[in-house]
Amino acid sequence: MxxxxxxxxxxxxxxxxxxxxxxxxxxxxxxxxxxxxxxxxxxxxxxxxxxxxDKIGGKNIMVSLSPKNYDTQSTLQEEDLITQDELDAFRSTYADQIKAISFSTGMGSGQLNSGFIHKDVSITGASPDYGLVNNINLVQGRFISDRDMDGTRNVIIIDTTLRNNLVGVDGDVIGKEIQVDTKSTNETYTVIGVYEKLVIDNPLFYMGDDTRIECFIPITTAKSLNPDTTNLNGYENFTIMATSNTDSAAFALTTKEYFVKGLGALSDFTIQAESLEAMASxxxxxxxxxxxxxxxxxxxxxxxxxxxxxxxxxxxxxxxxxxxxxxxxxxxxxxxxxxxxxxxxxxxxxxxxxxxxxxxxxxxxxxxxxxxxxxxxxxxxxxxxxxxxxxxxxxxxxxxxxxxxxxxxxxxxxxx
Amino acid sequence: MMRNKIIEMRGIVKSYYLGTPNELEILHGIDLDVYEGEFLSIVGASGSGKSTLMNILGALDRPTKGHYYLDHLPMENVRDDGLSQIRNKKIGFVFQTFNLIPRSTALKNVALPMLYGGVPRSERSRRAAELLQLVEMSGRSHHRPNELSGGQKQRVAIARAMANDPAIILADEPTGALDTHTGRLVMDIFHRLHQEQGKTIILITHNAELAEETERTIRLRDGSIVDNRMNGHYQLEACHESV
Incomplete structure (x- = not known):
């Protein structure tokens, strides 16, 4: 059968x-x-x-200085900060694993004025690699360059919503001068680029409805303008973008070890390095x-x-x-x-x-x-x-x- | 003329052990020969060992002692699967209560032994239809047993018994559940199979009249054969043959 x-x-x-x-x-x-x-x-x-x-940069490692002990009030000393020289040395040591390093500092919110148009914006000081590392999608013009950094130029990158408000969808906004007032500054910036805001439609990554308009200026300009900024000669946080074939979780550990050594045992601070990939996994x-x-x-x-x-x-x-x-x-x-x-x-x-x-x-x-x-x-x-x-x-x-x-x-x- | 001995039983004993001291012997050394083409009846009161003998004849059960050759095949040391195969190929059962599969049609019931015999599907249906025609049940081949009368069911069961062209047909009280008239029809079919196809048929019954119709009657009492004689006109024929 x-x-x-x-x-x-x-x-x-x-x-x-x-x-x-x-x-x-x-x-x-x-x-x-x-x-x-x-x-x-x-x-x-x-x-x-x-x-x-992939959209928000899976290979990114966020490095920051953080207090060893949150109970005691610890103030960041200048010798704690990571200097440009240290970073350059780090970068050349691990050249094959690092694609880019970016820095940024928040300058808080302000008001943009151009003619009759007034808009609430938030200003971020960024380094040239920020665009690459954070997946900024430029639709017009360019991002911040090294020369903008060296010259602490008053240049600004705005988003598409703001461009549409200022000159309309088809208008040319590059080269236009706009004024931004923050709590402590009133500066005039020249628009050099327009980016499209990244939309994350994943409820697992929901971070609140962020309707603020974010504008970018060179980080050097931001530091020179902001009198509160104490970290003129170093960085307390930065983002490393690892190359695509690097195990970013492992590299985060390497990074941490590397900079912890540079801190010295007496410091109240330690290094935190977290890879987005590890967080995602x-x-x-x-x-x-x-x-x-x-x-x-x-x-x-x-x-x-x-x-x-x-x-x-x-x-x-x-x-x-x-x-x-x-x-x-x-x-x-x-x-x-x-x-x-x-x-x-x-x-x-x-x-x-x-x-x-x-x-x-x-x-x-x-x-x-x-x-x-x-x-x-x-x-x-x-x-x-x-x-x-x-x-x-x-x-x-x-x-x-x-x-x-x-x-x-x-x-x-x-x-x- | 040498007649082919289809069944040879020597000293068949069947006993049940109900704990060592209480051995219950049902059959006490049965000797029985059945020749090819014979129509034999086995009679006896209930408790005489008829059913036990039939189970052994039908390869449903094994004797405790003794030798049994079916179609010259020694039945000792045949394993369970071998017994299944012997039941399938050599024996056709006809039961008092018909024992048709209730959900299957008449045709499928007839084809069932062929299914277990490994006959291909188309061949099965063809032969099943043929067999139903033989018992005059062609018109009912797609009916289920519950749509058939007792006599019709028994005719389907006889067709099923014939499915693999067995060496013997073993009929256990085939008319026991039928009225006289339909019982007569069923008996006629057996006679026809015996006369026209030369089938060896063993009829187990307690009806003396029906036993009388067969060639030879074996009488069982308390587990032993007490009588073994030729019946009526067959007796004469047998005399002629032996001369």
Whole structure:
């Protein structure tokens, strides 16, 4: 007897008890559907984290000086700061791993005035590499150059919203002079570039609705203008962009060690270096743990479903004792009886698995679409889920099937 | 003319152990020969060991002692799968309670032994249809057992017994659940199979009248054969043959 004949026999058996088969399947359907929904959602979230990381600079390492002890008030001393020379040395030591280093300092918010137009803006002093490191998308003009830095020039990069307000979508704003008043300065800047604001539509990276307009000026200009700035001869924070084939998490550790050595043991401060990649993998790791936890619960429901299948198969064997006796009298071998019942259990589980996979993927896709993580159903988990449901059929079908196969034909024939 | 001995039983003992001191012996050394083409009946009161003998004849059970050759094949040391195969190929069962598979049509019921015998699907349906025609049940081949009368069910069961062209047909009280008229029809089919196809048929019954119709009757009492004689007109034929 081949597999095909066995499948036909099993289907006949199931067709005789449709409602019961469906109810038995329900346990498997629920189990598989929840595993499937979770894995679809999980892979959508992980995928979206990776995508967003690429957008905001996955290879970035943020380095900053931070107090060793937050309880005592510690003031940053000039000797704590990282000097340009130290940075140059660092950069040449690890030239093959560093793509760019950028610095920035916030100057706070101010008001931009140009003719009748008044806008609230925030001003950031940035170094030339800031644009590259932070993925600033220039649509017009240029970013800050070394010459702007050296000359502490009053030049400014504005965003597209501001440009549209000033000169309209098609207008030329490059070279236009605008005035920006902050708490302590009123300066006139020449517009040299326009950038498009990065939109992060990932709820996992939601950082509040930032409607402020950010404008960039050379960091040297910012420092010279801002009398509060004490860190004239060094930096307390900067961002390293590692090359694409560098393990940025490991390089963050290297960086930290390198600069901690330069600090000296007496300093109240230490170096913190965090790679975005490591932070992201931490986030995805948490997601993975979460989905593992939910999968365990779903697995328990699968187990319960499997026990349900076993229970129904046992009932079915008892109910069909006489039939088994007849089949044996007509020459069915034990193995034929066993495979008939195992295949029946597998079919229940497989049909349940297919329905569960369909339902679960649909739920997962619906959920991830609602949460704005566009995704396609994950192929591998589908195959795994189907194989797993078949395995449940084999596992929980074996005992009842074996019981059927071992029935004594005389006793079975006599059974009423 | 040498007749082919299809069944040879020597000293068949069947006992059940109900703990060592309580051995219950059902059959006490049965010797039985059945020749090819014979129509034999086995009679006996209930408790005489009829069913036990039939189970051993039908390869559903093994004797405790003794030798049993079916179609010259020694049945000792045949494993369970071997017994299944022997039941499938050599024996056709007809039961008192028909024992058809309730969810399957008449045609599928008839085809079932062929399924277990590894006959290809198209061949199975063809032969099953042929067999149903033989028992005049062609018109009902797609009906399920619950849509058939008792006599019709038994005819389907006889067709099923013939499926793999067995060496013997073993009929256990085949008319026991039928009224006289339909019982008569079923017996006629057996006679036809015996006369037209030369089938070896063993009929187990407690109905003396039906036993009388067969060539030879074996009477069992308390686990032993107490009578073994030729019946009526067959006796004459047998005399002619031996002369």
């Amino acid at each position: 081949n597999l095909f004949e066995n499948v036909r026999l099993a289907l006949e058996g199931l067709r005789a008890n449709k409602m019961r088969a469906l109810l038995t399947m329900l346990g498997i359907i629920i189990g598989i559907a929840s595993v499937m929904a979770i894995s679809t959602l999980g892979s959508a979230m992980t995928g979206s984290v990776t995508k967003t990381m 931490e986030a995805t790791g948490m997601l993975a743990t979460l989905s593992l936890g939910i999968s365990v619960i779903a697995g328990i429901s699968l187990l319960v479903g499997g026990i349900g299948v076993m229970n129904i198969m046992l009932v079915s064997v008892t109910e069909r004792t006489k039939e088994i006796g007849i089949r044996k009298a007509l020459g069915a071998r034990n193995s034929a009886i066993r495979s008939q019942f195992i295949i029946e259990a597998i079919i229940i589980c497989l049909i349940g698995g297919i329905i569960g996979v369909g339902l679960g993927s649909a739920l997962g896709i619906m959920g991830s679409t609602l949460m704005k993580f566009p995704t396609s159903p994950p192929f591998l988990p589908m195959i795994i889920a189907l194989c797993f449901s078949m395995a449940i059929g084999v596992f929980f079908g074996f005992y009842p099937a074996n019981k059927a196969a071992k029935l004594d034909p005389i006793d079975a024939l006599r059974y009423e």
